[in-house]
Amino acid sequence: MLNAVRLRIDLAYDGTGFYGWAKQPEIRTVQGEIERVLHTILRVPEGDPTEPLRLTVAGRTDTGVHASHQVCHLDVNEDVLKRCVGHMDVPPVIALTRRLQRMLPADIAIRGIAPAPDGFDARFSALERTYVYRIADRSSEVDPRTRNFVLHIDDELDLKSMNEAAAMTIGLHDFGSFATPNPGGTTIREVKTAYWRRVPQRTLIDDGMTMGERYRTPTVESGLVCFVIVADAFARNMVRSLVNGCVQVGIGKRSLDWFAGKMAAPLREGSTGPIAPQGLTLEHIEYPADDQLAVRAEAIRAKRTL
Structure with missing residues (x-):
């Protein structure tokens, strides 16, 4: 992905209403909910092969399992990321954080978003x-x-x-x-x-x-x-x-x-x-x-x- 930035996303969720983390068609999952909102915020059509907005998670949780501290990463084109700024006079990462916090359902909480260090992989870098x-x-x-x-x-x-x-x-x-x-x-x-x-x-x-x-x-x-x-x-x-x-x-x-x-x-x-x-x-x-x-x-x- 050209001019892509990798973001680290720290989050929490009440797993009661989710069929686990992993996205599945027509079933409510944590990944599915976050990616759906990301497509709305960044104005990217779902299924766009040039900008998949796919989350990679540290550990997939099963149906009904909760997370007080989960980590995932997102690769996104810098120009696409800037779309979330709108009228806000803040950097794109802060704008994305605020919009996700406001638009996600109440059983998901975004703890923070930041540019990931070089070499960071939410899943494989974890100790x-x-x-x-x-x-x-x-x-x-x-x-x-x-x-x-x-x-x-x-x-x-x-x-x-x-x-x-x-x-x-x-x-x-x-x-x-x-x-x-x-x-x-x-x-x-x-x-x-x-x-x-x-x-x-x-x-x-x-x-x-x-x-x-x-x-x-x-x-x-x-x-x-x-x-x-x-x-x-x-x-x-x-x-x-x-x-x-x-x-x-x-x-x-x-x-x-x-x-x-x-x-x-x-x-x-x-x-x-x-x-x-x-x-x-x-x-x-x-x-x-x-x-x-x-x-x-x-x-x-x-x-x-x-």
Whole structure:
């Protein structure tokens, strides 16, 4: 693309009303909504081969999965980008940011847009992704306001055994028991951190004053059970399937030996399918220093082996 500029777009979304990230015909997706608005703002007909306005994302999320911090990039001709300025006396990137923020639906938020550094690729330059899965178990107070991003279960979870299971996932493994490979890809991934914690009960307002219990407002996540996992990348359904495996251990339905066997023999079967999507949120994407972006992108494109 001649005279093209690459833009980094940081965003968040409530995945409840979306059939995942990836654009699909006649189905509402995050990518589809953003690209539709981009075509309107930049006055480019959809299907124009000279200006596709195609987003490349750091990590595709599934139906019903949320993102508090997602990253994608867009390649666009500089002259086309200038079309969004209109009457605004601001640079094109700022104009694009403001128009997207105003025109996108309420379940998508643009955090920021900036020219990408040389060598930046939202997907292949990423060092790691962080996901969090939130559960309200029997020991948690269920808040109906959180139903779109917290899974409610009736059982009491044994976090000690769940953490023993989670510890088995750390390192370079073939997660074939818990994930589906893309065509031509693998389910080999490197998990850097994985653990379960219960969020401490705490107050939102605590200034040391003794104002009485009626003024003590609990934080919305107090008491929830959270699974935090960080990896260089994730295969399809990997996080939700690992969560399901850990939960089965945590409620006593499966043993740690069973989980260890699934890690040792990467074969998919019914008991390691994904848990419900609403508890899962993509929380963070980490990138290297600017001078390492292209090197990282080139290295990650290689097919992995153990």
